[in-house]
Amino acid sequence: MGLRTAAVATAVALTACVAILPGSASRAQQAPQAHPIPQSIRLDHEEAIRQLTAVAQRKGRTGEIARKALEVFKAHIRREEEYILPPLALAPAIAEGRVTPDMRWAIAMVDRIKADREVIFAEHTTITAWMNQLAEAARRAHQKDVLELARTLVADSLNDTEVMEPAAIVIGEYLRAKLPPVQ
């Protein structure tokens, strides 16, 4: 997650760049993934973790809440990067009309998203609850930056629910319709 208001468009654009330059430095620095997520989203995740980690290192109530929220947040990001977001990396190719059998892995991921939607929604609910607590503590402590961070992260959580997860499902269903069934 991260600043994702224009994330889908950015994701498509940046993923296209990564696809064209497979040996780019940014990719070389990442741990290898079987099915990578769009680079723009990866950067958003890293930035969100960085900012929340910085708050978690503070003393006081905001730091205490941020430490707990960080665990939930990291677990959710692990789930997203494992099977929710990788199908989005196929969007640039599909948008250009390219659908190939080696994209079939995304169908299995999307089936998993659909099966887990309530669990995923519950995780977003937990994140919202922590961000509520963080925001309230930030208000009391007059930490405007933390309040803004909480608002940003909860907006990103909505972005996942409203855009990212449905978009991934659309990609998977499109592939299912276009690719011949496996015999």
Added chain:
Amino acid sequence: MSRFLLALAVAIAGSALLAVPAQAQNAQAGQQVFRQQCGICHDVAPGKNRIGPTMFGIVGRKAGSEAGFTYSDGNKNSGLTWDEATLDKYLADPRATIPGTKMTYAGVKNEQQRKDLIAYLATLH
């Protein structure tokens, strides 16, 4: 005489306190609940939609009808109008009351807190 008046005043005040039902709504307490549980997503200023729609004028409003907010189909098509009863049900379990709602909130499970919260929302006009 002054002792009598004092005793009378204390008696009247005590009776008044006893007359208040234990489950009375408390808008001030509801405002606190709002800040702690809703404030990250909802504003109370007219027309100010954030992650969620503004709560200004929520009581009496048709679900999914606040201008300038993009609702889920579930919310838009719920046919609900927000009053004390529908808010109580929704706030107790949003996802069960409106399947498909995008509000990532587990609900206010404490009945008194719900009453207080609704009492606060009713003041937002």
